[in-house]
Amino acid sequence: MTSPHDGAAPVLDARDVVKIYGHGETAVHALRGVSLEVHRGDYVAFMGASGSGKSTLMNILGCLDVPTTGSYLLDGTDVGELTQGQLAVLRNRKLGFVFQSFNLIPRMSALANVELPLAYGGVGASERRRRARAALRLVGLGERVGHEPNELSGGQQQRVAVARALVTAPALLLADEPTGNLDTASTAEVLAILDRLNAQGRTVVVITHETEVAAHAKRTLRLVDGRIVEDVRNAPVNGPPPGLAAAADATDPGPEPASGSGPAERGW
Amino acid sequence: MNRDIVRFALRGLSANKLRSGLTTLGILIGVAAVILLVAVGNGSSRQIQESIARLGSNTLTVRPSTTGGGGPGGAGPRGGFPGLAGGGQQQSSGPRIQAKDLTVDDAKALADKAAAPSVKSASPVVTAQSATAAYEGSSHAIAQFVGSGPAYFDATSNAVGTGSAFTQADVDQARKVVVIGQTVVDELFGTVRPVGKQIAVNGVPFTVVGVLKEKGSSGIQDSDDLAIAPLDAVRQSLTGFGGLDQIVVQATGPDATDGAEAEITQILNQRHGVGTGSTADFSVQNQASLQETASESSETFTVLLGAVAAISLLVGGIGITNIMLVTVTERTREIGIRKAIGAPRRAILGQFLAEAIVLSLVGGLSGVAVGVVGSQFTVLGVDPVIVPSSILLSLGVSVGIGLFFGGFPAGRAAGLRPIEALRHE
Incomplete structure (x- = not known):
C-alpha cells in the first residue's frame, strides 16, 4: 500500500512483529507475526476477542512494550533501537493515548491533566495553559477546566483524556477500548470527537471489540490468536471518516461539543 | 520543568495531609530532640x-596538707591525678617532713611581685567553724565565716552590693x-537595712559595713550564706591564732594560673x-584545671545526649522511607x-525525591x-x-x-515499566 499523500514514511510500519511472554513450556505467543502499515490521516480499528493479542499490539504500537522479534517504525523511527529515555520522548511527542479506564491523574484539575504531557515535553507554562485550554475547548470542556476527575462524568473524563492525548499534536492517536466504560450517549460523544479529529487529518488507531465503534473507522483489521485475519477498507484514507459522512447525511446529533464551548472561553 | 516536578511533589504530599504530617512529625521530633x-x-x-x-576567677587555693603518708619515689611537683573534685591538687608522695602551718608571712611572700610575677594577690584565710550571728532576737548559724584581707573579695568573685568592703586599714x-x-x-534583718547595724557573732559584736551581691546557690552549697571579716578580727574573736586554713591566690590572668602554681610551689617549698x-606540707588547688576536668565530663554528657537524639532522627528517616514506599x-x-504520556525517568525520580526532601525539610x-x-x-x-x-547539623542531616x-523508593518508582505500572490496580 502506498501513501495517498506524498510518499512520506507511514506513521505506523510494523514488520512481522512477534511477542512471546514467558519461556519454554509456559510461553504465551501473544502475537505471531503481525505486519501492517498505517498512513497519515487514516482511521484504523483493530477488532478481536479478548486474548486475540490486541492489547499486546496496542502496547507495542504505543511504545510501552518492545516486540520479541520483528521491527516497528513509528513515524519513520525504528523503536527497537531506542533507549528508555528516548522512548519516553517518543511517547511524549508522537503518541497520544486514550485508555479504557480514562487514566486521568486524580486530584489534578482537568487543565492540569491536559497540561501534563506538555510539562514533560518542556513547554513553557503560559504556552502550555493556552494549548491545554484549546484542546479542552476542542472536546467541548472549555468550561470545566478547573474540575478534578472525580467531579466529572465518565464521558467527560474520557473527553479530558482525549484532550490530553491530542494536546501535543501527536503523529498518532492510540485509543484502547475508548468507549468500553461509557454509556451510549457518552460513547457517541467520544466517537464524534475522534471522527472530527480524523477529519482534521489526525491519524487514529482504535482498539475495540464493538462493531459500532469499528464502523467509524476507515479501515478495519481483525485479530485472531495473534494474527491479522481480515483487513477491510471502508473509506479512502484521505476522505472523511464514515461516521462523519453518515452524520452529515442523517443530521445525527453530531459533535455537539464544538458549539458547546462557551463564548467566555473563546478569548483564550 | 523542574518547577513542575516540585509542584507535582507538593500536590502529591497535600493529597495525603495526615500521612505527610505524621511523617514530618517523625523528623520534627528527631531534629528538635537533637x-x-x-x-x-x-x-x-x-x-x-x-x-x-x-568560686573565683583565676584563683588557686593553697591548703596545709595533713594527708598522705611516706611512700617511695621522688616528689613530683605535679603528680596529681586530675579528678573532678581534686583537679590540679598536688598529691603527696615521699617521706614527710615536719609539717609547718601556713602563715600570714607565707601569704605575704606569695604576693611578692619579684618572686612571683604571675600572682596578683594572695589573701590569708581563716574560716570559723561554728559562727552564730544574732541581731535583735533573731539568730543564724553562718555557713562560712571567713577572715581575710580586702583582696579576698576580688579573688573569690565576691562583689559588694550595698555598703563597702573593709579596707587594709x-x-x-x-x-x-x-x-x-x-x-x-x-535571716537576721528581714527588711531592715543591715549596713551600719551591729550583729553579735558568737557574742562578739561586729559592725556590718557591706552586703555582698547575690550569687545564687551552686548545687549543695549556698554561696550567699557567707560573712567576711578582717583576718585578725576573726582570729581574735573566733578562731584563735593558729595556722591559716588556706591562702587564696589570684593569678594575673587565665593563662597565668599554671605559672602561678609553679611559683607558689617553689616559694613555699623554699x-x-x-x-x-x-613531701610538701601544703597543696595547691588550681581552679583552671578543675574547670577543664568539669567541662570534659560535661562534654561527654552532651555527646551522649546528642547520640540519643540522633537515633530518633534516624528513626524519623526510616519513617520517610516507609511512607515513600507506601x-x-x-x-x-x-x-x-x-x-505513558512521556515522563522521563528523571522526572519521576525527581518528583518522588522532591516529596521525600520536602517532608524532611x-x-x-x-x-x-x-x-x-x-x-x-x-x-x-x-x-x-x-x-x-547543632541546628545546621541536624537540618543538614534531615x-x-x-x-x-x-x-530508594524514588528509584523504585522511576524504574517501573509503564506497561506493568498501568496494569496495576
Missing part, C-alpha cells in the same frame, strides 16, 4: 563552668567589721624547707500514566523551630544554651536523610 538535648547538655556544661567560676587594726551575704541578711625526696506502591498506576525546619523555642524554657533545672552548629531514605 537541638534541645545538645542545648541542655551545653547549658548544664555552662552551669558547671559558671559555678566553678563563682580595717585589717591592720583588726576592726570588728563584717560584710555579709544575702542569706545572712534575710619557705617550708621542702626538698627533693620529701506512596510509590499506592501510586504505581499514576506513575504508569505519567510514563519541613520536618527539619519545624524541628528547628520547636527546638529553639523549647530551649527558651528551663529543662530539668538547666537553662539550655543552643549550639548553632535533608540528607530525605535524599538518602527517599532515594
